[in-house]
Every structure is written in C-alpha cells, then in structure tokens.
Amino acid sequence: MRIGELAATTGASVRSLRYYEEQQLICSRRTDGGHRVFAADTTPRVAMIRCLIDAGVPTRDIGAMLPCVHSGTTTPTTLSLLTAAHARLSAEIDERLATRDRLEAIIAGVRDNTCTTATTPA
Template sequence: MRIGELASRAGVSVRALRYYEEQGLLESERTPGGQRDYPDTAVERVRFFQSMYAAGLSSRRIADMLSCFDNGTTNAQQRAMLAEERVRIDARIAELMGARGRLEELIVAASDRAG
C-alpha cells in the first residue's frame, strides 16, 4: 500500500511514517516510479509504535522491542527491558490516577457549591 493509505489506515501522518523509516522502525519497498510501498502488516506495526510512544518510550527503546513484536521471542536482556518498561508505565498510571482523583474532588466540590 502507498504511504497515504498507510497513514490513513494507521491514523498517523505521512510525516510520522517517514520519521519511522528514518529511525529504522519501518521499511518500505520502492515502486518503479519511486513511491514507497508498504505491506499490509505495516498498519499494525505503526499502531504498535503509536501506543509505545504514547506510553513514553523512545524510538531506540521501540527498536529494541521489534524482534519481540515481529517474532514473539525474547532473550533475557529483552525480557528485563520489557519488565522495566512495564514498571515505569505502572508508575505513570498511578500518577495519572492520582491526578484524576484530584480532578474528581474539584468537580464534586464545584458541583456542591453550584447546586
């Protein structure tokens, strides 16, 4: 599929796809006319990148995970890295839940004063 279609199906910009290629995260072949051509599997791969970026992982960290994503296999070092990221994400979730709780308190307090 062409870059525009991949961008649309994965919900990202064309610029993001070019960045992923520059970082070595995504590969494409070139058509005789020089256009990028991606396999159908690229959609799920890009969605994986997006979720990992949203969780705060760097391009380098995502690149370290690609063999896990592609093959479902890991070595001891990769398993340790994945566990480390899970702990970091769990801590971030706890922080966000605390912020959500404080917002809820403000909403309730504001509602009590208004009503």
C-alpha cells in the same frame, strides 16, 4: 506499495510512516522520482509498531523489540524493555489517580462551601 497505500492499509498516517522510517523501524526503497516504495511485509510490521506504541512502548525501544516479536523468540532485552514500559505506565497512572483525588476533594469543598484554602501536593 507507496506510502499512501501503506497508510490506507494500516491506518497509520503518512507522517507517522515517515517518522517510523526515520527511526529505522521500517524501510523503503526509492523510485527514480524519489517516491517511497514499501515491501508487502511492511504492513504487519507497522501494525506491530502501532500496537507497541499504543501499549506505551517508546519508539526508541521498539527497534530492539521487533526482531524478537517477529521471530517469536523472547530475549532478556525485550522482556526488560516491556517491563520498564509497564513500570512507567503504572507510575503515570498512580500520578493521574492522585491528581483525580485532589480534584475530587476540591470539588467536594466547593460543593459544600468548605473550600477556603488551596492545598498543594506534598
């Protein structure tokens, strides 16, 4: 299938598909006219790539995970990469929650007319 068909089938943008190919997460062959043609089994692969990206896994790590995901065999590398992605996401959430807490304190101060000085995080 051509790139536009793959985009329509998977919901991924054409630009994203080109990026996945550039990152060697998917591959295509070229027609004589230079158009990309993807195998039918690329569709579930793109779905898995999108799932991993949505879960916060960097594309640089996805390539190492895909063979394990498709074979159903867990490796220490896959588990380590997923655990690292989880830790990064948890740290980001903690930072965002702290930012929200600071903003809530500022809002309360403004609401009560007690906000006279700005505080910066430690």
